[in-house]
Amino acid sequence: MNYQFSNRISKIKVNPLRANARKNMEHPDVISFAYGFPPEVAFPSKQLSEISQKLYDLENHETFLQYGPSEGHPEFLTALGKRLSSVVNVYDSDTDDLMVVSGSTQGMDLTVKAFCNEGDIVICEAQTFSGAVNSIRAYGAEPLAIPMKGETIDLDLVETALIADVDHKIKLIYLIPTFQNPLGTSMPLADRIRIYELAKTYGVMIFEDDPYGDLLYEGEPIPKIKSFDTEGLVIYSGSFSKILAPSTRVGFLVIPKMAYQMVLLGKQTSDSHTNQYWQLVAAKFMTDYDFEAHIEGLRELYKEKFMLMMAELDKISPDLMTYIRPAGGYFLCGKLSDALDTRRFYDYLIAHQVAVIPGNVMSVEQEGFDKYFRLNFTKPTLTEIRKGIKIISDALKVASISSSSEIFEQEAM
Numbered sequence: 001m002n003y004q005f006s007n008r009i010s011k012i013k014v015n016p017l018r019a020n021a022r023k024n025m026e027h028p029d030v031i032s033f034a035y036g037f038p039p040e041v042a043f044p045s046k047q048l049s050e051i052s053q054k055l056y057d058l059e060n061h062e063t064f065l066q067y068g069p070s071e072g073h074p075e076f077l078t079a080l081g082k083r084l085s086s087v088v089n090v091y092d093s094d095t096d097d098l099m100v101v102s103g104s105t106q107g108m109d110l111t112v113k114a115f116c117n118e119g120d121i122v123i124c125e126a127q128t129f130s131g132a133v134n135s136i137r138a139y140g141a142e143p144l145a146i147p148m149k150g151e152t153i154d155l156d157l158v159e160t161a162l163i164a165d166v167d168h169k170i171k172l173i174y175l176i177p178t179f180q181n182p183l184g185t186s187m188p189l190a191d192r193i194r195i196y197e198l199a200k201t202y203g204v205m206i207f208e209d210d211p212y213g214d215l216l217y218e219g220e221p222i223p224k225i226k227s228f229d230t231e232g233l234v235i236y237s238g239s240f241s242k243i244l245a246p247s248t249r250v251g252f253l254v255i256p257k258m259a260y261q262m263v264l265l266g267k268q269t270s271d272s273h274t275n276q277y278w279q280l281v282a283a284k285f286m287t288d289y290d291f292e293a294h295i296e297g298l299r300e301l302y303k304e305k306f307m308l309m310m311a312e313l314d315k316i317s318p319d320l321m322t323y324i325r326p327a328g329g330y331f332l333c334g335k336l337s338d339a340l341d342t343r344r345f346y347d348y349l350i351a352h353q354v355a356v357i358p359g360n361v362m363s364v365e366q367e368g369f370d371k372y373f374r375l376n377f378t379k380p381t382l383t384e385i386r387k388g389i390k391i392i393s394d395a396l397k398v399a400s401i402s403s404s405s406e407i408f409e410q411e412a413m
Contacts, residue, residue: 008118012134027353031388033375034355036181036242036330042301042378043245044285044294051284055277068276070268072100072252076279079286080252087292088213090226090236090254097260099267100274104211104239104251108174109135110266111207111235114259115171116141122172123161123204125153127363127372129181132174132209144170145364151185152177155194162202172205177225179212179329182362182374186327192225199233205259211239212329214295217303219327232256235263240282242330243295248278302330302378305385309377312389320396323375330378333359334392336371340399348395354388 055064064073071077077098084091084098091098101107108131116122118140124133126145136143146157153175162170173195177187187195199206208225226236236254244250251274255263267273285291309332313323323334334356336345349356359372380388 008138008140012137030353030355031380031384031391032355033377033380033388034357035379036376037246037379038242038298039301039379039381042298044289047285047289047294048245048281051281051288054284055280064277064280066276068273068279070099070264070273072098072274073276073279073283076100076250076283079283083286083291084238084254088224088238090224095232095257096254097257099253099255099260099264100279101237101251101253101267102249102271102274103241104209104237105131105135106270107235107237107251107253108132108207108209109138110253110263110270111172111205112136112139112141113266114262115205119169121165121170122174123153123158123170124174124364125176125180126365127180127183127359127369128174129176129209130362130366133364136174141171143174143364148183148185152187152191153195155191155198158195159198162198162204165202168203170202170204172207173199174207174209175225176209176211178210178222179215179326179331181212181329182331182357182359182372183333184324184326184329184331186222189222192222193228196225196228196233200231204233206234208234208236210237211242213238214243215299215302215330216328217299217306226254229256232258235259240278243298244282244285248282249275250278250282299328305377305380305382306332308382309375309385309389312386316389316393316396320393320400330376332375332377334373334375335359336373336396336399338371340371340396342370342399344401345395345399348398349391352391352395354391354395356392 077100081091081093081098101110112122112135116139120141121144122136122141124143124145126147133143144161146153146161148154158173177192179186196206206225210224213224224236226234237251239251240248253263310325319337320340321334321336323332326332336342346358357374359369359374360366362374363369377385
């Protein structure tokens with residue numbers, strides 16, 4: 001059969017992350033700094049088991065086994081709304097509505113579906129989450145990659161693009177302003193205010209993707225862009241994947257009321273509703289248990305790994321590599337010295353079973369960032385972090401040697 005696929009699916013670039021993840025899972029000896037996975041110890045299995053048993057002890061199981069509303073389970077929406085109002089400060093029931101989505105990636109997918117026609121443009125950080133880029137391309141829109149300047153997207157270039165957009169093709173600005181993926185950076189408050197003002201001036205929506213926002217390890221939290229949205233310009237996206245369990249596939253959107261119904265229509269044509277069972281489990285966890293203590297436990301668990309990874313990286317000469325120091329989240333981003341041979345570096349890691357994410361993978365065009373690589377510190381153990389960073393250090397030294405004969409000699413020693 002000669003299959004003819006649609007233009008929109010043909011535009012999506014194959015994501016090597018998934019194939020590489022499967023390979024790593026098949027080899028338990030691999031030290032993986034690659035994927036944004038929580039460790040098993042991070043799962044509140046005891047509480048989840050108790051909640052699940054209580055649900056099944058109820059006479060009426062329809063509350064979680066039946067079809068449910070597209071907007072989300074009422075009990076979950078109530079508990080979530082209280083947390084987003086009091087803890088995160090991104091939800092005002094007078095101006096916004098909540099929608100439960102099947103992971104934050106679906107939230108981006110629905111937003112592009114609602115706001116973008118084919119040929120429209122979405123401004124993105126040049127290094128960003130590949131799933132969001134594919135959501136943009138899936139609907140025939142085009143991501144416009146803007147490079148970073150310091151800890152934030154280059155706002156001068158953003159403004160230049162908006163000024164030049166005389167046909168009003170730019171419909172969205174996609175940002176991960178807190179603990180950015182893959183860089184780990186956080187946009188300063190002044191820059192958050194400026195990009196919001198640009199969106200207001202040029203009538204463009206902002207999609208604020210915040211899957212890691214609860215995981216702050218150093219300093220004070222920076223207010224979300226959504227927290228000062230007075231014009232209904234920001235859709236805020238969050239997820240329970242990083243703070244409860246990835247398999248829940250429970251994410252959420254905070255959407256301005258005037259835009260809500262159109263995004264909801266997109267949800268109804270995608271999967272009708274998000275998993276009812278996990279919504280109710282999450283709701284019970286927030287109302288019947290100390291959910292904030294659970295979050296604090298995650299911060300303590302990850303901070304120890306975070307600090308250890310940076311301490312081990314600090315032992316490496318800056319002549320070989322540098323790295324960006326984040327204040328929280330899941331990732332660190334390293335950058336090889338320009339003098340290093342990138343292929344030798346990755347070949348050495350593969351041979352010694354250490355997995356990282358190459359910079360090109362986590363970028364709009366999947367090129368131009370071959371000297372960068374992303375490191376996850378949440379999944380590996382402390383022992384794996386020490387051993388893995390030592391192998392990375394050795395790989396950097398090998399990559400700095402000018403001839404293959406010298407590499408052979410060093411390997412033989």
